[in-house]
Amino acid sequence: MKRTIVSGIQSVEARKEVGRRLRERAKRSAHHVIGRVKRDPIELLRASSVGRVEALVPLRYGRMAVSPFTFFRGSAILQAHDLRDTPNTGIAFPICGDAHLLNFGGFATPERQLVFDLNDFDEVAPGPWEWDVKRLAASLAVAGGHLNASRNAIAGFVATAIMEYRDRMSEYAQQSTLEVWHELVTLDRMIEAAATAKGRSLLTRGKSKAARRTHESVLSKMAYRVDGRWSMRDAPPALFHPAGPNSLLGERSDWSNSDAWTRRLARTFERYLRTLAPERRALLGQFQLQDVAFKVVGVGSVGTVCLVLLAVDSHDKPLFLQIKEANRSVVTQFFGAHACDHEGERVVSGQRLLQAASDPFLGWATGPAGRHFYFRQLRDMKVSVDVERLDNTRLNGYARACGWALARAHAKAGAKAVEIAAYLGRGHQFTEALIAYAFAYADQNEKDYEEFRRACRSGKLEARSDEDMAADFRV
Template sequence: MSTIQTLAERQAAAREARQRAPRSLNSAIGNVDRDPVQLLRENSAGRVEALVPLRYGRMSVSPFTFFRGSAILQAHDLSGTSNTGIAFPVCGDAHLMNFGGFATPERQLVFDLNDFDEVAYGPWEWDVKRLTASLAIAGEHMGIDRASVEDIVSTAVHEYRDRMHRYAECSTLELWHEIVSFERMLEAAATAEGRQLINRAMEKAATRTHESMLGKMAALHDGRWLIQDAPPALFHPSGPNSLLGKDKKWSDTDEWKGKLASAFDSYLQTLSSERRQLLAQFELQDIAFKVVGVGSVGTFCLVMLFVDSHGKPLFLQVKEARQSVISRYFEGDGPTHQGERVVTGQRLLQAASDSFLGWTIGPAGRQFYFRQLRDMKISAEVERMSNTILQGYARICGWALARAHAKASGKAVEIATYLGSGNRFAEALTQYAFAYAEQNQKDYDTFMRACRSGKLEARSDEDMAADFRV
């Protein structure tokens, strides 16, 4: 059995971390002597070739969408900075759009991190820096003045600091059961506008169910529900609208169907016995390929539609898990199966996780994880926010990230002691956020020149959809 350190020993270790990585050094953006186009190409290797231009097309919309799709660049850059040495499984991609609301298995609506494709063992500071940089980039993109953006970034960091100090006083079980519910968010909201927005979000979440999605995504044919193609975002792997190209054999044969059945059986073995019993009450109706997000475009992602004996649906998403960009630049322990890495990290960082999380190895040796496609899931419409609302949203993100880190690490005391009670860390992170926003703009400009010159091919959803219109 391991020996538990005293609080004094843990605080002393954190003060040593200040010597290794002074808080003022957190303003450094790191090693930016690299070719962003080359790194993005490396990150696109192994994806569906026909979808890589769509990935770049979605990234080209704005400096903010570029930032969302280029986590590899920031991970590379951060590897050239000092860190506290306090590391544990971090989100790896904690930008402001990777937080959101969803229902717990007990049907409580909570706010939390909701994307874990890049989860890996790494420094906690990297998550905070990704969040603050995203706030600065989004704020500038929205035309918010610099002073207001400074307040927004500072608010997120101060909330992270203040919550971490509170969590440092919590017992292990108190932290494990801590949850950021929408009811608590309502209580903490600073303005009537904020409370109104939270109430609207709760109402919207109640409508985002498997049943509401069924009529939008599928149609009944001869007693069987079939997912409707909507290329390039949704198509049947073996159908006439497939974009899998040379990977067509991966999805077009009876042998593949057999391999998929085997992969699903392997997934079931990663679930608890009662979850397996639950899934046994559903029958598979259809499977389609779904293009999701920005950074994930081009990776393999399937949607499986099931119904129970009452005709009620369940949508499962089967998403490819590739090496985390964090683990590429920071060495640490973790599962060798990339799907298991995602699931384990999500369960550790989230307050309450999807009942159907599991993993498997699919055809062609690709590694996948499973989750529900939609279960009262909602995300923020950041570009429609006022300055006041964005500041409130930044505060909630800082709270949720602190909770996730405190739970996952068991090191709230160390992090809180390192942060201290003053403004030094917040000031450094605000400088970092603006400096990285400037670097992101430079990278975006380089990326756009590559797209315009034909070095990279970028296509929009609308442009690719036109290819399928008769």
């Protein structure tokens, strides 16, 4: 008598038929629709700032105000809102939720292989796989416009990413469950698959750079030693001690009392350790805490609580851990999924499911004031692309890499490669729809950005640059 670990498994042919039938629910050509854009972007952005450190919200807006592209990066809530009523296939599983082109990058697996993958999971939650694809497509159109690429070139970037996603998903549909689960998009494979010499050169330099970005390589840059103990250097607004003279957190009582919040942080760390496997706890037990600082990261995350812990082992070699606040996902808000019990656990579970290989120190805990946090390494051979330096050829190659990595992540997390591949087919209907979507959403992003800029100029929103914030404090 045949037995299966999971009951009710369908044959591959039956799953293909399910995928083809989904075209009746959501025509591939219907994905050009950008959704419900008759809304107040300012109010949505204000809503997404609730609960953040108030003193840092102006910096969030200041970073968003730099360009339409930085605005796009910081306004995931707008696109999630707009996608709510658009056609979708009904295939939902934990998606990245913010799969724009700068949320991909290179990093080391625990086995020290360099891979290219999604690297930001603050918005991860069950949602339609199409939302991730549309976020990527729109980001390529916005970035292309920022770089003054022609309309034809931008269409090419989007088409490259979508066709790579389609073709890789077709490959994964033919692989076994374990083959998909263990698939790695390594930098070596990407170098071999690069279509141009420029692409190979860029990837080779990225690989070399990643190999040098270790905890030890940044210790002397980020910290200094006094009386046998390491202390991180204040560099406001990017890094500062919460209760120190360069703090950007104001006179809030929960930060000004250094001893009190350090004790609370110690309790949070103990809760975090309980979410790790025993061997990881044993590994962390070989390090001694040296210092804790507040770090302001990214664009969309500015204002959320983010701390960096510096610890060293008996050889005085460092380990940097990041403690980052996790708030409710925009996917959860607008797709209608049930709220989770712990936002930090949501991020960690989603990252482990979507990434090919995740940080061995990933964990979560509830911290002071009931805030939810997740833990990870701050640096471990991590590298990201500098979009500003990409020409059309290299951006097109990068788009291909992102399409490949996103397909791999979805194939693993959703276990629906067969259905998605059958839905997409081998034609160009979905690609053409996504090109139209990307252009339309880039136009909408421009409109929202201009309204945002007007709000900043009028004083409706306060926006301050990094330079403005740094000038208020001494180092």
